[in-house]
Amino acid sequence: MPEADSPRGLPLLSGPAPSFDSDNHTADIACRKCNKEFNVIFTRARRCNHCGYNYCSSCTDYTALMPRADGDTTGWDPVPVCGFCIENLNITAGGRNYLRSLPLSRLKRYVTAYNIKTPPVLEKDDLIEAIIKARGPNGCLSNTQEDFYRLHSVPNGRLGRPRGLFSNRPPPQPAQPSPQPARNSAPSFARPDLDQSSNANSTQRPPNHQPPPSAHYVPRYAPPRSAPPPSHSPRPRYPSHPPTRPDAQRSTSGGVPPRPATTAPAPPRAPPPPVPSLDELLTMSEDAVAALSIGTLKQVLFQNHVNARLLLEKGELVARVRLLIEDERQERARETAAREREEQEIIARQHAMMEEQRLREERQREEREARERAAAAATATSGLEDATSEPTAGNEASDDAGEGKPVTPPAENKTSVPPPPRMSMAAAERTGLCVICQDEEANIAIVDCGHLALCRSCSDLVMKSSRECPLCRTRIVTEQRLLRIFKT
Structure with missing residues (x-):
């Protein structure tokens, strides 16, 4: 028969069935x-x-x-x-x-x-x-x-009387007479608790076979025949303890009454096993996951927000839990990889910052050394100019003497005073002087680098020659990048 979601057509029978109701x-x-x-x-x-x-x-x-x-x-x-x-x-x-x-x-x-x-x-x-x-x-x-x-x-639904209009009612069963309790042929005593024969029988009878007292029996008191009629004399005083009931006295004389049976308390139910967490499920094997109960599997899916209402078989629940474990394992692997990548990026960024700081320090050191060399070269140039100017003056004096002009002899003990040393550019900038001439007050600021290090005349010389800041070598594109500062 072709496989389908529902059987097509009519089902087949193997043959005629035997009849069972015809025999009964x-x-x-x-x-x-x-x-x-x-x-x-x-x-x-x-x-x-x-x-x-x-x-x-x-x-x-x-x-x-x-x-x-x-x-x-x-x-x-x-x-x-x-x-x-x-x-x-x-x-x-x-x-x-x-x-x-x-x-x-x-x-x-x-x-x-x-x-x-x-x-x-x-x-x-x-x-x-x-x-x-x-x-x-x-x-x-x-x-x-x-x-x-x-x-x-084959189920049987014939329970009780058949339902129908013409069904025969079962014949009524005759009422059975209830058994009458056996009456004692012995003459009744006026005070059963004082009857010696009953007390003797009750003492000889074992306590386990003692019949319980009747709930409807009320003993009546009758005075003995030989007793005189009661007179109107004052009542005698009795002790203050309450009188003892005949039933209680009889049960006491017969033996110790049996204690009511006490039911043992039910043992406490064992708590259900705890639902394993995702960390525990990741460490469990597939066989251990398949061995979990259906209730535990449903609790695991419910705690992890997985809909398990349409899952009816245990195999489907186990497959869904395994899929949940695999997704969690992949998600944690992705989180670990992303965390490691972020740490590597942070380390690389720190290395780049350290390298940039090192390059900046090297550049500053080179600039400082260049400024010092420039200052030393400027000092040497000024000294050379002073030295060359003195022979020129001597030649002019000799020429004048040859022409008949009086020559003034130089002073014998006259000593040459060395020029004052020039300060560095950084020191000149701190003092507010122009770093080039170191004579005028610096009043021209470079917008690109922010250095206030030039005077007006030196700024014109820089724009005609190098077009760079004398301190940081920043390129000055146009004169509009030079700003005049007015000090109060």
């Missing part, structure tokens, strides 16, 4: 399913062709195909079956997909009803394979399994 005439009076009484006019009995029992027309309103018994013709004839058998026949004729759509409990009831031998089943697919293997070449089960179903597994 008491079972022919009502339907086996709804317990409706059969009668000739309104409700007639109709036999199910699979289980063989009698039902009413409403309960056999289902159809199956019976193979023809004639040898000349082949084919199938539609015959009625009961509501009990149609469900099992659909399972017998259903395909693999249809069996998977049924709940596991329904498949187990089917296997138990037909006594199908199955190995220890753990999954639903194993049970489906066992059901398919139990079918014969004609698509039906064996005769042994069908006979087991007919004898032991």
Whole structure:
């Protein structure tokens, strides 16, 4: 039969079923399913062709195909079956997909009803394979399994009196007389608690066989016959303790009354096992995850916001939990990789900042050395100019003497005063002087670098020559980048 989500067409029967109700005439009076009484006019009995029992027309309103018994013709004839058998026949004729759509409990009831031998089943697919293997070449089960179903597994709804208009009421049962309590033939004593014979019997009787006192018996007091009539003398004083009841005195004389049985307290229930966390699930193996109970698996999915309402089988729950564990493992791997990447970026950024700081320090040191060399060169140049100016003056004096002009002899003890040393550019900038001439006050600031280090005349010389800041060598593009500062 082709596999489909639901059985197509009508199910097949292996052959005619035996009749069971014909042998038992008491079972022919009502339907086996709804317990409706059969009668000739309104409700007639109709036999199910699979289980063989009698039902009413409403309960056999289902159809199956019976193979023809004639040898000349082949084919199938539609015959009625009961509501009990149609469900099992659909399972017998259903395909693999249809069996998977049924709940596991329904498949187990089917296997138990037909006594199908199955190995220890753990999954639903194993049970489906066992059901398919139990079918014969004609698509039906064996005769042994069908006979087991007919004898032991067909439900019986005939409970109590059949319901119907013409049902016979059961004859009323005669009321049985209640047993009368045995009366004691011995003469009653006026004070049973003072009767010596009763006290002797009660002392000789074991305490376990002592009959309980009657709840409706009230002892009456009668004075003895030989006692004189009561007079109007004052009543004697009795002790202050309350009088003892005859029943209590009798039970005391007979023995210790049995104590009421006390029920032992129920042992406390063991707490349910804790639900494993994701950290614990990551360390568990697949077999350990599959060994968890269904309630634990559902709690794990619920705590991790996974919808498990449509999951009915344990295999589906285990697969969903394994998928959750795999996703969590991948997510943690991604987080670890991102964290390591961020740490590497931070380390690389720190190295870049350290390298930039080192280059800045080297550049500042080179600039400082360049400024010092420039200052030393300027000092040497000024000294050389002073030295060359003195011979020129001597030559002019000799020329004047040759022409007849009086020559003034140089002073003998005259000593030359060295020029004052020039300060560095940084010191000149701190003092507010021009770093080039170191004579005028610096009043021109360079906008690009912010240095206030030039006077007006030196700024014109710089713009005509190098066009750079004398301190940091920043390029000065136009004269508009020079700003005049007015000091108060």
